[in-house]
Amino acid sequence: MFTGIIEQTGTIVGLKDLGGVKRLTVTAPGIAGRLREGDSLAVSGVCLTALEVAGADVGEFFHADLAAETLARTSLGALAPGSVVNLEMPTAAGAPLGGHIVQGHVDGTGTLVSLEPVVSRDAPDFDRETTDWWLTVRVPEHLRRFMVEKGSVALEGISLTIARTDGETISVAILPLTYWRTNLHALKVGAPVNVEADVLVKLAYARMDAEAKPGFELTEGWLVASGY
Numbered sequence: 568m569f570t571g572i573i574e575q576t577g578t579i580v581g582l583k584d585l586g587g588v589k590r591l592t593v594t595a596p597g598i599a600g601r602l603r604e605g606d607s608l609a610v611s612g613v614c615l616t617a618l619e620v621a622g623a624d625v626g627e628f629f630h631a632d633l634a635a636e637t638l639a640r641t642s643l644g645a646l647a648p649g650s651v652v653n654l655e656m657p658t659a660a661g662a663p664l665g666g667h668i669v670q671g672h673v674d675g676t677g678t679l680v681s682l683e684p685v686v687s688r689d690a691p692d693f694d695r696e697t698t699d700w701w702l703t704v705r706v707p708e709h710l711r712r713f714m715v716e717k718g719s720v721a722l723e724g725i726s727l728t729i730a731r732t733d734g735e736t737i738s739v740a741i742l743p744l745t746y747w748r749t750n751l752h753a754l755k756v757g758a759p760v761n762v763e764a765d766v767l768v769k770l771a772y773a774r775m776d777a778e779a780k781p782g783f784e785l786t787e788g789w790l791v792a793s794g795y
Contacts, residue, residue: 569609571666571719571726573653573749574598577610579646580628588632589644591615598654599629607671609655611750612724612761613641614671641673642759651750653724666726667719668766675707676759677722680736682751700741702727702751704760711735712772713764721763725749 577595593599593610602608602617608629609615615631638644646652658664680703686693704722706714714720714732720739721727727739746752754760 568658569614569655569669569671569724570658570664571669571721571724572655573725573745574655576651576748576750577654579648579650579652581648582633582644582646585632588634589638590618591631591633591643592628593631593652593654594628595654596627598656599627601656602629607657609653609657609669609671609724610643611641611652612669612671612721612763613637613643613673640675641761642676645759651753653749655724667721669721669724669726669763670766671724671763673761673763674710675762677704677706677710677762679703679754679756679758679760680705681756682741682754685740696747697743699743700746700751701738702741703736703738704762705736706762710762710764713768715765715768718768719765721761723750723754723761724763725751 575595575598577593577598580592580594583590583592591610598608599620602620604618604620606617607614608617610631618630618632620629633643682700682702684693684695684698684700686698702722711734714729714737716729716732718729719726720729720737722739725745729737730740731738741751
């Protein structure tokens with residue numbers, strides 16, 4: 568489990584086709600040195616398994632295989648070398664839950680509509696380093712009902728709060744620390760964005776759907792079809 572609090576960013580070095588899977592190589596000095604082969608970590612919100620942790624300097628690189636399901640549901644398979652990704656290690660038992668419950672099971676990819684500073688670029692007091700930002704993402708249709716105003720969502724693995732939604736897009740406020748510590752400052756309009764809906768909202772909807780289903784009704788037609 569993760570919390571959506573990004574520890575650092577890494578940079579994609581390569582994506583190699585191995586036939587059934589694609590092998591991702593990421594340079595991440597610092598976090599790579601803490602990994603052992605088989606450990607889990609979140610890469611832009613996608614829970615992956617670290618392989619062949621190595622490099623010219625110890626702990627510089629790690630590799631991870633992307634299965635077909637991961638390639639279909641996330642943006643990782645479409646990223647080019649040089650792309651910046653967000654990295655988070657799993658949350659240790661008993662550690663503070665700083666963001667929200669993030670599983671690393673991305674539900675689909677949205678599209679970056681805009682990322683604009685709250686202070687206009689034309690304003691005399693505009694400062695790119697200190698302004699906060701307004702991020703708008705178009706969410707896949709099958710996830711829109713889970714986007715609840717003031718609810719949580721993980722975008723690129725970042726725990727964020729939905730400030731508003733119009734049924735098709737969601738908008739969230741981005742603090743300067745989040746903007747610069749994550750890959751958000753490197754994304755362009757139109758870029759795919761990994762989206763994981765809040766698991767608690769999904770479970771609530773699943774329960775409502777189950778309760779809405781009609782109960783079993785004993786009818787003459789059912790008796791005939793069942794041989795009675």
